[in-house]
Amino acid sequence: xxxxxxxxxxxxxxxxxxxxxxxxxxxxxxxxxxxxxxxxxxxxxxxxxxxxxxxxxxxxxxxxxxxxxxxxxxxxxxxxxxxxxxxxxxxxxxxxxxxxxxxxxxxxxxxxxxxxxxxxxxxxxxxxxxxxxxxxxxxxxxxxxxxxxxxxxxxxxxxxxxxxxxxxxxxxxxxxxxxxxxxxxxxxxxxxxxxxxxxxxxxxxxxxxxxxxxxxxxxxxxxxxxxxxxxxxxxxxxxxxxxxxxxxxxxxxxxxxxxxxxxxxxxxxxxxxxxxxxxxxxxxxxxxxxxxxxxxxxxxxxxxxxxxxxxxxxxxxxxxxxxxxxxxxxxxxxxxxxxxxxxxxxxxxxxxxxxxxxxxxxxxxxxxxxxxxxxxxxxxxxxxxxxxxxxxxxxx
Numbered sequence: 602x603x604x605x606x607x608x609x610x611x612x613x614x615x616x617x618x619x620x621x622x623x624x625x626x627x628x629x630x631x632x633x634x635x636x637x638x639x640x641x642x643x644x645x646x647x648x649x650x651x652x653x654x655x656x657x658x659x660x661x662x663x664x665x666x667x668x669x670x671x672x673x674x675x676x677x678x679x680x681x682x683x684x685x686x687x688x689x690x691x692x693x694x695x696x697x698x699x700x701x702x703x704x705x706x707x708x709x710x711x712x713x714x715x716x717x718x719x720x721x722x723x724x725x726x727x728x729x730x731x732x733x734x735x736x737x738x739x740x741x742x743x744x745x746x747x748x749x750x751x752x753x754x755x756x757x758x759x760x761x762x763x764x765x766x767x768x769x770x771x772x773x774x775x776x777x778x779x780x781x782x783x784x785x786x787x788x789x790x791x792x793x794x795x796x797x798x799x800x801x802x803x804x805x806x807x808x809x810x811x812x813x814x815x816x817x818x819x820x821x822x823x824x825x826x827x828x829x830x831x832x833x834x835x836x837x838x839x840x841x842x843x844x845x846x847x848x849x850x851x852x853x854x855x856x857x858x859x860x861x862x863x864x865x866x867x868x869x870x871x872x873x874x875x876x877x878x879x880x881x882x883x884x885x886x887x888x889x890x891x892x893x894x895x896x897x898x899x900x901x902x903x904x905x906x907x908x909x910x911x912x913x914x915x916x917x918x919x920x921x922x923x924x925x926x927x928x929x930x931x932x933x934x935x936x937x938x939x940x941x942x943x944x945x946x947x948x949x950x951x952x953x954x955x956x957x958x959x960x961x962x963x964x965x966x967x968x969x970x971x972x973x974x975x976x977x978x979x980x981x982x983x984x985x986x987x988x989x990x991x992x993x994x995x996x997x
Contacts, residue, residue: 615725695908703736767872774842
């Protein structure tokens with residue numbers, strides 16, 4: 602017999618329980634997003650939580666390995682819990698949907714797993730919702746993805762947020778123009794990804810680069826603001842790749858203006874995101890009081906080629922727990938709780954009548970709980986108030 606059963610009441614590091622209140626909010630947010638994605642023409646797909654490690658770390662194994670939950674199957678092949686959904690969907694499209702007409706518009710709502718330090722808004726097990734738009738290389742697809750991400754925030758009830766848009770080719774063009782070694786380029790990307798301005802300055806100070814170029818490199822994280830930032834960036838974009846990146850952002854912004862969503866947009870040319878597969882526009886959505894992005898995404902035109910199906914693509918993923926935190930900070934969380942309509946209680950001998958009444962109310966779409974045993978009127982009133990029901994129906 603076990604001497605100490607305390608550990609049986611614990612859950613693994615980085616995981617969490619959802620009690621009824623939070624579970625109800627999460628489910629309602631999921632329902633809102635699922636309906637919105639369907640409204641915009643995105644079809645839901647579901648992929649397995651377990652994939653082969655080589656599939657999910659293709660081309661970026663060393664960096665991703667430390668964040669993966671890994672184990673082995675009976676054939677000694679390394680398996681992992683999915684750490685994000687884009688690669689899984691790319692694998693799905695390349696293997697199971699090759700005959701589908703393009704473009705493909707796909708959505709998902711699921712759990713993902715990433716081993717990292719747990720903190721507010723960041724768990725090892727978390728829920729994501731997102732969409733992938735595959736088969737269109739035009740800025741119009743990127744604009745649609747950003748517009749849908751903004752609508753996702755709005756429909757969930759979030760009022761105060763900002764979308765930061767960048768372009769990885771702007772930075773890539775500058776680094777190639779300066780003929781920086783690959784190792785230095787990697788260090789610069791990591792510093793930008795982590796918003797580590799001190800590290801970026803240290804890199805700029807020690808590399809062999811002209812003084813003006815060093816000044817531009819240090820300035821990259823500061824290229825943040827409204828559309829005038831694109832004009833500033835165009836002045837330092839002295840190569841075709843960077844110039845085309847700025848032109849791309851200009852076109853996307855014009856389309857977002859047509860969507861009527863320009864007020865949410867700022868440009869941040871230091872944003873490059875934390876996955877190596879991005880090839881163009883990238884974006885993140887932030888809300889006041891939350892130090893991490895609620896949502897992020899961008900263009901990844903080369904990822905599907907890794908699975909044998911070259912295809913341009915763009916998409917986003919949002920964190921449901923982070924969205925719930927933002928809603929809570931803005932005081933908009935309780936609006937997502939369903940009203941508990943009726944508590945049907947009964948005296949001795951009235952169970953059959955109470956069942957009929959409860960079923961009638963439920964058939965009318967009203968949330969109704971039936972008492973599990975006979976109660977006095979006082980007991981029924983106390984229970985009804987404690988559980989938060991609007992109406993007491995008492996049969997005697």
